[in-house]
Amino acid sequence: MLEFDIDYQQIVDLQDELGATEQQIQQAYSRAINRTAGTLRKMSNKGLKDELELRNTKELRKRLRTIRIRKGKLLDAVTLWYGTNDMKVSAFKGSPKASRGGASFRGTEFPGAFIAKGKGGPRTIFKRKGQERLPIIEQTLPVKDQMDVYLEDEIFTELESIFFKHFTADLRARVIYGVGRK
Known part of the structure; x- marks a missing residue:
């Protein structure tokens, strides 16, 4: 599993810049986490299919799980689990x-x-x-070594920028249309 830290100061700065409420921040954060996980899944499937020279992504889809963890206020997390055991x-x-x-x-x-x-x-x-x-x-x-190297070098290096792209877009839309205002 790979964990990454989100710079909370960037979230506060964006909140001040857009005039967002705490509820809008929480909703945008939750949605951005889910969208980031989906984006990483798509990138992983496409990239690993080419990297491992697989016939199709069927075998990869079986090996990729998204696990949602709800911890409370701004601590929601998503875990992407990759099965790296040997492939047929x-x-x-x-x-x-x-x-x-x-x-x-x-x-x-x-x-x-x-x-x-x-x-x-x-x-x-x-x-x-x-x-x-x-x-x-x-x-x-065996595919573990090849998968690990590809995921660390190609996919997870873009994780933070993908998250903030989704978070910024969602929060901006919530503020403009007044979604989640109390």
């Missing part, structure tokens, strides 16, 4: 190749494995679990 070979672009002792994909060897078509999907790499014909298990590739 079928999720990646490319074709597996048969090798001398098994199969290979993107430079990773899978000894004792074989290539077959998955359930309604592309050809992938399977390995038997023991000496019997079944069960077979689809092989996976």
